[in-house]
Amino acid sequence: MQLRYNFRLYPTPGQRQALVKAFGCARVVYNDGLRIRQQAHAAGLPYIKDADLQRRVICEAKKTPERAWLAEVPSVVLVQLLNDLHKAYRAFFSSVSGKRKGPRIAPPKLKSRKDRRQAIRLTRNGFSIRPNGRLYVAKVGAVKVRWSRDLPSEPSSVTVVKDASGRYFASFVVEVDPEPLPETDAEVGIDLGLKHFAVLSDGQRITSPRFLRRAERRLKKAQRALSRKQKGSKNREKARLKVAKAHARVADARRDWAHKLSTKIIRENQAVYVEDLAVKGLARTRLAKSVHDAGWAQFVAMLQYKAARYGRIFARVGRFTPTSQVCSTCGALDGPKPLHVRSWTCAACGTVHDRDLNAAKNILAAGRAERLNACGAGVRPGPCPGGWR
Numbered sequence: 001m002q003l004r005y006n007f008r009l010y011p012t013p014g015q016r017q018a019l020v021k022a023f024g025c026a027r028v029v030y031n032d033g034l035r036i037r038q039q040a041h042a043a044g045l046p047y048i049k050d051a052d053l054q055r056r057v058i059c060e061a062k063k064t065p066e067r068a069w070l071a072e073v074p075s076v077v078l079v080q081l082l083n084d085l086h087k088a089y090r091a092f093f094s095s096v097s098g099k100r101k102g103p104r105i106a107p108p109k110l111k112s113r114k115d116r117r118q119a120i121r122l123t124r125n126g127f128s129i130r131p132n133g134r135l136y137v138a139k140v141g142a143v144k145v146r147w148s149r150d151l152p153s154e155p156s157s158v159t160v161v162k163d164a165s166g167r168y169f170a171s172f173v174v175e176v177d178p179e180p181l182p183e184t185d186a187e188v189g190i191d192l193g194l195k196h197f198a199v200l201s202d203g204q205r206i207t208s209p210r211f212l213r214r215a216e217r218r219l220k221k222a223q224r225a226l227s228r229k230q231k232g233s234k235n236r237e238k239a240r241l242k243v244a245k246a247h248a249r250v251a252d253a254r255r256d257w258a259h260k261l262s263t264k265i266i267r268e269n270q271a272v273y274v275e276d277l278a279v280k281g282l283a284r285t286r287l288a289k290s291v292h293d294a295g296w297a298q299f300v301a302m303l304q305y306k307a308a309r310y311g312r313i314f315a316r317v318g319r320f321t322p323t324s325q326v327c328s329t330c331g332a333l334d335g336p337k338p339l340h341v342r343s344w345t346c347a348a349c350g351t352v353h354d355r356d357l358n359a360a361k362n363i364l365a366a367g368r369a370e371r372l373n374a375c376g377a378g379v380r381p382g383p384c385p386g387g388w389r
Contacts, residue, residue, distance in 0.1 A: 133145060
């Protein structure tokens with residue numbers, strides 16, 4: 001399987017200028033290719049082939065006075081940006097034709113020079129790792145890297161990223177072999193929430209760290225100072241960097257916490273089941289800030305790829321499964337309940353349930369039932385685990 005390994009870069013002032021030039025040239029080539037295809041579509045001309053587009057916006061453009069400076073950056077960077085444009089168009093066409101599952105994808109849009117996150121991608125012929133540990137980038141030079149761990153294999157590509165706070169990162173794509181952990185009998189269902197980030201079917205409750213809420217006062221102060229600066233001034237850029245760095249600290253803390261928690265859960269359980277939440281829908285409600293602060297999607301994605309890497313089982317339970325309405329003891333369907341009801345008594349068997357713990361147990365039962373079905377087990381006759389019939 002392929003994974004990304006991210007490391008902090010510390011380019012010199014001259015290398016930063018070279019990277020800024022590469023970011024700009026890549027953006028120009030992407031926008032030129034997109035405009036040519038848009039103009040051809042508006043004129044009723046056939047779709048321009050990838051090779052023809054590359055020849056026009058890179059090879060021929062370098063020979064013109066208006067785009068001669070494209071030769072100052074590695075050609076592999078420009079080619080990779082055009083490949084991104086090709087993939088974006090193919091994803092759009094697949095979505096329109098119905099071949100691609102999921103929500104509809106919009107057509108590609110122009111890249112702005114005001115985007116705070118800039119990135120370029122290089123394949124093996126555009127970079128190398130020197131014996132002294134520096135990352136050599138074509139026409140940029142040997143950039144200092146802070147290696148926090150060793151790469152498990154030779155990287156196939158690297159993406160150099162500059163984030164909104166002015167930090168530089170190298171993201172390597174490497175091929176890793178699965179590392180199965182010793183098998184265990186433990187399985188767990190996870191109910192994600194806001195008051196408690198996660199309630200596990202074994203009774204564990206993980207309090208939500210609320211990184212954004214805890215940093216809100218500092219963020220408000222920095223944002224207020226930014227709003228008072230004159231647009232285009234150097235003081236405004238300094239204030240913008242303070243805001244970006246404050247948000248970066250929140251995001252870094254959330255990511256680090258999610259990594260540690262997901263690793264712990266994967267190591268301790270042979271199978272992990274979570275509910276397939278509609279995060280995009282919840283993010284449009286009055287709970288939007290808390291939903292984004294929780295970072296459920298990021299945490300679930302970590303569980304999924306770590307389970308694949310370490311030989312564990314991961315599955316999602318359908319979002320329409322009534323995990324909060326069914327008694328995990330007798331399987332009776334008790335009906336929907338408002339969110340302020342945190343505990344309830346089953347009318348059929350009299351068991352008193354904690355809402356979140358009961359949902360986690362039902363997620364575990366539904367996940368096990370789905371897993372048995374996938375393995376070819378009989379479904380009828382007889383009730384499924386957890387009371388669903």
